[in-house]
Amino acid sequence: MLAEDGVLLREGLAGLLGRFDFEVLAAVGDGTALRRAVAEHRPELVITDIRMPPGLRDEGLRAAVELRRADPDLAVVALSQYVERSYAAELLDSGGGRRVGYLLKDRVVDVEEFVTVLRQVVAGGTVVDPQVVRQLLNRQRDPLTKLSVREREVLALVAEGRSNTSIAAHLVVTEAAVTKHVGNILAKLDLPPHEDSNRRVLAVLAYLRSS
Amino acid sequence: MLGVTPRNALESVASPRFLLSWWPWRSVGYLLSSLPVLAVLAMPLAWLTLPWLVAGGLLITRPTSAIVGILVLVLLGAVLVGAGAPLVAIPLAVAERWRLGLVDTRPLWEDHRLPPGPGLWNWLRTRYSETATWREVGYVFLFVVWQGLYLTLCGVGLVLVFLVASPAILMTGDGPVAMGPWTITQPEQAWWLPLVGLLLAPVLLYLVGIAVGAHAAAARALLGGNRARTELVEVARSRARLVDAFEAERRRIERDLHDGAQERLVSLTLRLGLAKLDLPEDSPARQNVADAHDQAKQVMAELRELVRGLNPRVLADRGLGAALAELGDRSAIPAQVRTDLPEWLPPHVESTAYFVAAEALTNVAKHSGATAVTVSAWTGAGLLVIEVGDNGRGGADPANGSGLTGLADRAATLDGRMLLSSPVGGPTLLRVELPCGDNRSE
Incomplete structure (x- = not known):
């Protein structure tokens, strides 16, 4: 299911999805049509622009949050023109924070990464745009200052939904080192340790968001 | 004023060359030309003040007559004058501004505003509500009172002319000439009369110069506009537009x-x-x-x-609070943003506030060497206040051509102001205040 008010981009996205064996049940251009199409087609995944007609503010987000309240298992990836923490927070708060993604619109042009995100979300993951995470980390918060530079890097990657293996590969270190860092971070931030990477992400995001 | 070319009658009187210049004759011309103006003015003024004249007449001739009737007449006169005086004063002012050129070479602008639209109603509403009109009404009274002085001076002038001409009158006329206690019958006896007349003439010219000069100064004050102030308001408005x-x-x-x-x-x-x-x-x-x-x-x-x-999209979509929060998030130096803002602010105030904060943060990142910065924004007393403080090395000086002058200019276009405290060694606090009422102040 695709909701995007720009015709060109909507077609481009539809082409992309088709190319990667997603079946596009409907491609719509505003929040009302999105709600109607979801009710009709019962899709597995909704990709929606946050800013859509008629209000051109956050119609897409409103629709997404509403849809997920009705059906917490509906996977939603929301695309945003700019980073807005409150958007990310509202989405994560809906439906238990699983099967949800919040990305900057520009990310769609990195086709393969974008598709990976879609698959992660459908599989039950939580994905938040790296820039959102960076901004959350950027805020001055006492416990965060206790973290070393390396630990902050690891924390950012954890919050993006990466597994220890992926983080190790990204930072070019051993997985054991990453596990140790993650343990230290969770301890310093008083977060309960989790093996499940998704719950770990949620814990970290919840921590970062609470102010 | 010595050695300076006089610009008006009063200055010319102070000049030692007064009697040798054109100024006495210009003053006389001004005085004489006010007589026909008075003649034209007399009729409408008489009608407007008729109830007062009648009331005055009643008081003098029959002091015992009904006090209520007199009061009614006085009130009626006040209403008539209040309603009609501007209609007399405005054309008089036009004529008088023109006539003033005779004794005052400085340019004079009228102070009337332009009516907001065409039509008699717009014109009347503007004229009756502006101070320029009522200053002109004040001038009407001054003009009438001054005419008494002018008529006196005219009388003195006539006496002088008579003195100078008295030998001729004695020669051609028949009968004696009476001069108060003296009676002169022979031209031979009157040889000194023209002499007295000629000696007094300069004194009269000085008196005329002073009377006219005072009149002209008062006219200038009452009929002229403060061109600079009027233009400044207009400039401020056009700048805002x-x-x-x-x-x-x-x-x-x-x-x-x-x-x-x-x-x-x-x-x-x-x-x-x-x-x-x-x-x-x-x-x-x-x-x-x-x-x-x-x-x-x-x-x-x-x-x-x-x-x-x-124009950041977030500003247009979610307002100044969200936009400032986003700005803080993107700041290179960790920023703490605190806002307490109403739902709605005028768009031009919002965008100015946003760009002020953005520019201030850029400045902090570039010059201050700070490790933390706070951005606060709140409204109160019709002002939107933005404060950006950092813990850097201080010593920021708008004179050094940094973005600070730009910030001050930006604030000034909205009649706002910028305050900066930045001692060497820090901390630095920049405060910008912008009026954010619904109606922009003039």
Whole structure:
């Protein structure tokens, strides 16, 4: 299911999805049509622009949050023109924070990464745009200052939904080192340790968001 | 005023060359030309003040008559004068401004405002509500009172003319000439009369010069406008209009770019990304497309920055509070943002406040060496206040050509002001206050 008010981009996205064996049940251009199409087609995944007609503010987000309240298992990836923490927070708060993604619109042009995100979300993951995470980390918060530079890097990657293996590969270190860092971070931030990477992400995001 | 060319009658009187200059004759001309003006003015003034005249007459002739009737007449007169005086005063003022050129060479502008639209009603409403009109009404009274003095001076003038001409009158006329206690019958006896007349003439000219000079000064004060002040208000208004137009234009460009170019560019880049995938791994075509894809992404980022600089979308969509929070998040130096703002603020105030904060944060990052910065924004007493404080080395000086002058200018276009405290060694606090009432102050 695709909701995007720009015709060109909507077609481009539809082409992309088709190319990667997603079946596009409907491609719509505003929040009302999105709600109607979801009710009709019962899709597995909704990709929606946050800013859509008629209000051109956050119609897409409103629709997404509403849809997920009705059906917490509906996977939603929301695309945003700019980073807005409150958007990310509202989405994560809906439906238990699983099967949800919040990305900057520009990310769609990195086709393969974008598709990976879609698959992660459908599989039950939580994905938040790296820039959102960076901004959350950027805020001055006492416990965060206790973290070393390396630990902050690891924390950012954890919050993006990466597994220890992926983080190790990204930072070019051993997985054991990453596990140790993650343990230290969770301890310093008083977060309960989790093996499940998704719950770990949620814990970290919840921590970062609470102010 | 010695040695300086006089610009008006009063200055000329103070000049030692007064009697040798044109000024006495200009003053006399001014005095004499006021007589026909008085004649024209007399009729409408008599009608307007008729109830007062009648009341005055009653008081004098029959002091015992009904006090209520007199009071009614006085009130009626006040109403008539209040309603009708401006209609007399405005044309009189036009004539008098023109006549004033005779004894005052400095230019004089009228102080009337332009009516907001065509039509008699607009004109009347503007005229009756502006101080310029009532100053002109005041001038009418001054003019009438001054005429008494002028008539006296005219009388003295006539006496002098008579004195000078008395020998001739004695020669041609028959009968004696009576001069108060003296009676002169023979021209031989009157040889000194023209002498007295000629000696007194300069004194009279000085008196005329002083009377006319005082009149002209008062006329100038009552009929003239403060050109500088009037123009300043107009300039401030047009500046505000320019700023508004400029902001509207920015928003329009931003919207066009956002809905047009940006959208197409994302779509184009997406398609390039897709095309790349369909080409064989190590073909030259794939390399080319990959390069094009990267360049398109770069252009996307640049265009996004440009559009953000014009008018950030978050500001338009979610208001100043959210935009400042986003600004703080993007700041290179960890920023704490605290806002307490109403739902709605005038758009030009919001965008100015936003750009002030953005510029201030950039300045902090560039010059201060700070490790933490706070941004606060709140409203109170019709002002929007933005404070940006940092713990850097201080010593910021607007004179050093930093962005600070730009900030002050920006605040000034909205009648706001910028305050800066930045001792050497820090900390630095920048405060910008912008009026944010519904109606812009003039």
